[in-house]
Structure formats: C-alpha cells, structure tokens
Amino acid sequence: MTKKIILAASMAATLMIALPAVADGDYRAKAIAAFNKDFQPRGQASIDRLAEDGLQMICNRTGNKPPEYIAKRMEADQLADVKYPADGKLLGDWQAGEKLAQSGRGFTWSDQPGLPVGGNCYNCHRISPNETSFGTIGPTLYQFGKLRGNAPDIQKYVYSKIYNAKAHNLCSEMPRFGRVGALGEKQIKDLVALLLDPASPVNK
Amino acid sequence: MKQNFIGALCALAVMGGAFAQTPKKPAAKPAAKTAPAPAAEEKDAATLEFEKFRAEMEESNPAELFEMKGEEQWKTKRGPKNVSLAESCDLGQGVGKVEGAYVKMPRYFADADAVMDAERRIVWCMVEKQGFKFDEIAAKPFANANFTPDITNLVTYVAGHSRNMKIAVPLKDPKVREAYETGKAMAAYRAGPYDFSCNTCHGSDGKRIRMQNLPNLGTAAGAMKGVQGWPGYRMTGGVMLTHQWRMGDCFRQQRFPQPKYASDAIAYLLTYMIGNANGQVYKGPGIKR
Numbered sequence: 001m002t003k004k005i006i007l008a009a010s011m012a013a014t015l016m017i018a019l020p021a022v023a024d025g026d027y028r029a030k031a032i033a034a035f036n037k038d039f040q041p042r043g044q045a046s047i048d049r050l051a052e053d054g055l056q057m058i059c060n061r062t063g064n065k066p067p068e069y070i071a072k073r074m075e076a077d078q079l080a081d082v083k084y085p086a087d088g089k090l091l092g093d094w095q096a097g098e099k100l101a102q103s104g105r106g107f108t109w110s111d112q113p114g115l116p117v118g119g120n121c122y123n124c125h126r127i128s129p130n131e132t133s134f135g136t137i138g139p140t141l142y143q144f145g146k147l148r149g150n151a152p153d154i155q156k157y158v159y160s161k162i163y164n165a166k167a168h169n170l171c172s173e174m175p176r177f178g179r180v181g182a183l184g185e186k187q188i189k190d191l192v193a194l195l196l197d198p199a200s201p202v203n204k
Numbered sequence: 205m206k207q208n209f210i211g212a213l214c215a216l217a218v219m220g221g222a223f224a225q226t227p228k229k230p231a232a233k234p235a236a237k238t239a240p241a242p243a244a245e246e247k248d249a250a251t252l253e254f255e256k257f258r259a260e261m262e263e264s265n266p267a268e269l270f271e272m273k274g275e276e277q278w279k280t281k282r283g284p285k286n287v288s289l290a291e292s293c294d295l296g297q298g299v300g301k302v303e304g305a306y307v308k309m310p311r312y313f314a315d316a317d318a319v320m321d322a323e324r325r326i327v328w329c330m331v332e333k334q335g336f337k338f339d340e341i342a343a344k345p346f347a348n349a350n351f352t353p354d355i356t357n358l359v360t361y362v363a364g365h366s367r368n369m370k371i372a373v374p375l376k377d378p379k380v381r382e383a384y385e386t387g388k389a390m391a392a393y394r395a396g397p398y399d400f401s402c403n404t405c406h407g408s409d410g411k412r413i414r415m416q417n418l419p420n421l422g423t424a425a426g427a428m429k430g431v432q433g434w435p436g437y438r439m440t441g442g443v444m445l446t447h448q449w450r451m452g453d454c455f456r457q458q459r460f461p462q463p464k465y466a467s468d469a470i471a472y473l474l475t476y477m478i479g480n481a482n483g484q485v486y487k488g489p490g491i492k493r
Contacts, residue, residue: 030382031389031472038469039455042462049396049461056394060401063392107397107459123413135413137405166399175398182397 043109055166064171071170079167082160085185090155092189094200100187101127101194117182119191128201137173141195146203150196158192254493266437267360267489270444274361277354283334293329295362306366307486310475312379319383321474323359323448324466342465347443359446360435360489367488373479380475387476396459427480433490440493447474
C-alpha cells in the first residue's frame with residue numbers, strides 16, 4: 001500500500017518535470033485554493049473529498065491523457081487492488097442487477113450515509129432494451145454478453161471493470177465503485193449477471 | 205390579466221405535481237428488439253410537453269411575480285441603515301441602475317476588490333449599504349416551498365431588466381480574465397468518491413444523463429444553455445431559484461462538499477460559464493422543469 005503511494009507520488013514528480021501540464025499550473029493552484037477556501041462540509045460530504053488522490057492528480061494534471069507508460073503502470077496497480085469473491089463465482093442475479101442499475105442514489109450530501117447506494121448505470125449507459133431512459137456518457141452495453149459470450153475471462157473483466165474502471169482505462173469517467181466501497185461483492189456480481197447472463201434482457 | 209395570472213399559477217401547481225410524479229421516461233415503449241439509440245438531440249415526450257407548456261406560459265411567466273416583489277424591495281428603504289438599493293447600490297452601470305446590469309456580470313468591483321456575479325453583488329450591497337448581516341442572508345439563501353428570500357426577488361428583478369439583451373461579461377478586464385481562467389481550471393478538477401469534475405457531465409457535446417441533455421459549458425451554445433432561464437421558476441416544488449442555487453445542486457450531484465454562498469469559487473465558475481456565453485441573447489427570468 002505504502003509502496004503504491006510512493007510509486008504514484010514519484011510518477012507525479014516525474015510527470016511534472018517531464019511534461020508541460022495541460023492546465024496552467026498557476027490557475028490550477030488557484031482553483032484548488034478556491035475549493036479549499038470556499039467549500040464547506042454538508043451531510044456525509046466531508047471536506048476531505050476535495051483532496052485529489054494520486055490517480056485523480058495524474059488525470060487532472062494531464063487533461064485526462066496521461067503518457068502511456070504511466071497509465072499502464074498505474075492501471076496495473078489498480079487492477080492488482082481488485083478483490084474478487086472468495087468462491088470464484090462472478091455471475092449473480094441479473095434481476096437484482098437490473099434494479100441496482102436503475103438507482104442513482106448515494107454519496108451526495110442529501111443522501112443518508114450508509115444507505116445502500118445505486119449502481120448509477122442507466123445514468124450513462126444503454127443496457128436493457130426495456131429501459132428507454134438512458135444516458136450517453138458511457139458506451140452502450142446492450143447485447144454486451146451476446147456479442148462477447150460469458151467465459152470466465154469475460155466475467156473477470158466485467159467484474160474488475162465495475163470494481164475499478166480505472167484498472168482498464170486510467171482516466172475513465174466511470175467511478176471506481178468497488179474500490180470506494182459504493183458497491184459490495186454481491187452487488188457487483190448481480191451487475192455482471194445483468195451484462196452477461198444469457199437470460200438477461202440485455203442479451204435477448 | 206390578473207385572473208389569467210392566477211389561473212396560470214393554478215395550472216402550474218397542477219403541472220408541478222404531475223411532473224413530480226412522472227418518471228423521466230417516454231410513455232410509449234418501443235418494441236424491445238428494434239429500439240435504436242435515440243439521437244442526442246431527440247426530445248422525450250416529457251420535454252416536448254414541457255416546452256409546449258413553457259411557450260403557452262410566456263405571456264404570464266410566474267417569475268414576473270417575483271420581479272414585482274423585487275422591484276418594490278429594490279426601491280424601499282430597508283435594513284438597519286434604512287437605505288434603498290435604488291439610492292445606494294452600483295451594479296456596475298451606476299448607482300441604482302439596473303438596465304442591462306445582469307448580462308454584464310460577473311464583473312470586477314473595485315469597492316469590494318472582487319469579481320462578483322449579480323447575486324453576490326446584490327448581497328454585498330445589502331450588507332455594505334443597508335447594514336444587513338451576511339451570515340443571516342447566507343443562512344437561508346434559497347427558496348423552499350414555504351419561503352422565498354428577499355435576495356431571490358431582488359436577483360429576479362435585476363435579471364428582468366436584462367431581458368433580450370446580449371451577454372457581455374467584460375473578459376478583457378485582467379481581474380475578470382483571471383476569474384475566468386480559475387473557473388475553467390475548477391471545472392476540470394476531478395476529485396471526490398466518484399472522480400467527477402464539472403466536465404465529466406458538461407465537458408463534451410451531445411451527452412445525456414438518462415434523458416436529460418447535458419450542455420457542454422466549454423462552448424458558446426452550451427454555456428448559453430447553462431445560463432438561459434436562470435433565475436427560474438422551478439415547477440418541481442413550485443419555487444423561484446437562482447443561478448447560485450443551480451451551481452450548488454451540481455456540486456451535490458458531483459458528490460462534492462457544498463460551495464459557500466456568494467463565494468469567490470462560485471463567482472469564478474459563473475465567470476467561466478457566462479463568459480463563454482458572451483454575445484448571445486439572454487431571455488430573462490424563466491421557467492424550469
């Protein structure tokens with residue numbers, strides 16, 4: 001763990017020397033100062049949420065386009081951090097997954113802390129053809145399993161992608177649902193099933 | 205006129221309720237197998253219904269009620285110093301002048317040594333000229349179902365006097381430019397549990413959350429969509445809300461802590477957004493879903 005932090009920090013240092021930052025450093029510093037001065041905690045949204053972690057800093061400093069050699073090493077770190085179910089079973093209940101995919105609740109200052117949080121999936125993705133209200137920030141996932149099958153390696157990929165999207169694309173817009181504790185093992189398995197179970201409407 | 209207006213308000217109340225209950229999806233579901241992804245600009249039934257309604261409402265916009273209250277409050281001697289804003293408050297166009305002031309803010313005010321958006325400037329005048337306490341205004345800055353703060357009426361009044369005028373944020377002023385660039389950097393800053401920045405949702409064209417189109421605030425057309433209609437009468441809950449409120453609600457959904465009311469941070473972000481909309485026509489206080 002400490003090693004990873006050191007790695008991220010040393011990469012950040014390398015990056016600062018090696019590359020002209022995309023955002024003008026002066027304005028970036030002013031922006032961070034403004035966040036720190038002018039934001040206040042409310043509900044569960046504590047003030048420490050304003051601080052970047054190593055990954056966020058790399059993405060922020062490079063305009064979400066880190067150099068490949070840094071992206072690959074940090075993605076590998078994120079992937080190594082994924083915790084898979086002990087029994088090795090990754091396909092849960094697609095119906096529970098559909099319900100979870102519908103909900104966008106959780107983590108805002110107006111949400112109850114500890115409330116089971118939603119998967120937020122339909123906010124950004126097309127998934128089941130039965131749901132016509134879907135967002136377009138992420139790619140369509142309709143027929144995800146039909147096109148790729150559901151062999152163990154695909155299951156593992158989908159599980160790890162939901163657990164930590166940054167393990168596969170360092171500056172992905174998608175949250176790291178498992179890593180930040182938003183979704184637990186059961187919830188992620190259910191979402192894997194929504195995408196991969198041949199019985200799921202996604203694959204009909 | 206008055207009867208029409210009351211009738212319209214009743215209709216609004218009904219519509220507000222209807223919208224609160226209607227799920228954000230079209231009524232008709234297309235056949236499962238052939239449903240194509242809707243084009244980014246395709247409008248769902250609720251949006252079309254709302255736009256039709258908004259067009260019908262143009263003659264008796266409920267925002268006008270708040271403008272009228274705001275006008276009275278602007279012209280009345282108030283506060284511990286018993287002074288009116290009309291005789292003391294300079295919005296950048298001269299003391300008491302409201303014509304065109306809203307579309308020329310945020311701007312730099314030397315007397316406050318700060319870049320201020322319209323709402324922040326009026327609060328500053330209420331505190332400095334009339335003697336109101338900032339903390340008391342900031343304790344309840346936005347309207348709810350039972351309460352509309354004076355500042356909301358005042359902002360709506362001032363905004364109403366920029367109706368059909370072009371946005372003209374003075375970006376050539378170095379202080380305003382600095383606020384703009386800082387706001388731009390803030391919009392790109394990812395943090396929090398979900399790694400979101402403003403730009404996650406508002407940094408590229410043609411994106412949606414569910415059926416809600418997301419304007420790209422980095423473009424002139426997108427920025428104008430973020431400016432248009434604020435302050436606005438929001439049918440969900442039937443309340444008059446300001447641009448400052450809308451900024452805070454974005455940060456709520458970004459899973460960030462709360463921006464402080466009338467702060468530098470919000471002024472920077474508004475300078476970036478409204479500055480990007482320069483040259484486009486502001487239609488005045490509006491109606492929001």
